[in-house]
Amino acid sequence: MSIPHGLLALLDEGPRYGYQLRSDFELRTGGTWPLNVGQVYTTLGRLERDGLVEAAGEDDEGRAVYRITAAGSRQVRDWFTSPVSPDGRPRDELAIKLAMAVTVPGVDVATVVQAQRTATLRQLQELQRSKARSDPDDLARLLVLESQVFKTEAEARWLDHCEHALSTARTRSRPSAGTVGTVLEEKA
């Protein structure tokens, strides 16, 4: 679900047309998640059907512009404040969420990071309990659980890194209006 949410987050800043959404999305996620414009329009169609975006006429050059609805805005807030579920999530959703949270004004990134960290630690608690319940001679099962411990641990460390990088950026930036710096300043 990260592409629809990513597009909604962009529309929450203001109306855009399809190509603009594509290029902004790629820019914000550092080009790690290339989109084709067909995907963008398919997604917009679904979002419109669900009442999360609406058509806002055409711009000067005749391109269809979309804007977010109140329900769409609510969904963006919910997305940012709820941790990514561990089950079958697309591998980069968390990274995309953080990239968006850092650049979209008015999102408390520290809260986004902490909500995810708490969820990640709960996962580690569950994994350590599973290990404790396992037969100590069942090495295969223990090693599989251990691989999940290492992955989950890596995610927690990455979150620590994000937090550290954010606080460093915060102390560095003395921003003018409308920049990323403003977002970070609001967290201070």
Add this chain to the structure above:
Amino acid sequence: MNPVLSMRGVSRVHGSGTVAVRALDDVSLDVGPGELVAVMGPSGSGKSTLLGLAGGLDAPTTGAVSVEGTDLASLSPAALAALRRRSVGYVFQDFNLVPALTAAENVSLPLELDGVKPRAARTAAAAALELVGVPELADRFPDDLSGGQQQRVAIARGLVGERRLLLADEPTGALDTVSGEAVLRLLRRRCDDDGVAVVLVTHEPRYAGYADRVVFLRDGRVVDSTGASPAPLADVTR
């Protein structure tokens, strides 16, 4: 059951006026018998201050700290020192074993300093080493032990004399993953089997995963917690 450690609205301010530094800010934390609570946070978030206050090594500026029902502020310096020796155990990253003493002597040292007769102290030390699974190391010197073995001896020293509150400051810091996991399994077992209460300060998420509850500190405040564990033993205390 009453909590073994209870911190109520605890703040610790260093200095005053414009240079005042709030190392801990209105923190409340209960740790019940058999409960393992992990404290995580970036450096400077107040983790070590919290441990120092919990063990009576430092006094809060405001708020109250109780160990086994005794308000530490109500104690004379001598009584506080006695409570620290008898009720609270400490485990550190660098083990802090005395190199000239054997493992058994290191473990019995806090009891002997407290006036326990040598024979009784030796018996208690042997029991504590048994409890942490290394009775065979009793006569070895710290330099002859691996890091993991030294930390087991240090934990035995922290628990000797049936102390019920163990404060552990990065106890796995110098250990590889296998030895670190063994230390956490040991702490976990002492909680589950003997009702020891453990406060574990760690920056390692995998070890915090052994806790019933993980508390997150930032800038001296508790910003979040994983909440109560589903384990019944930890739950009934709150």
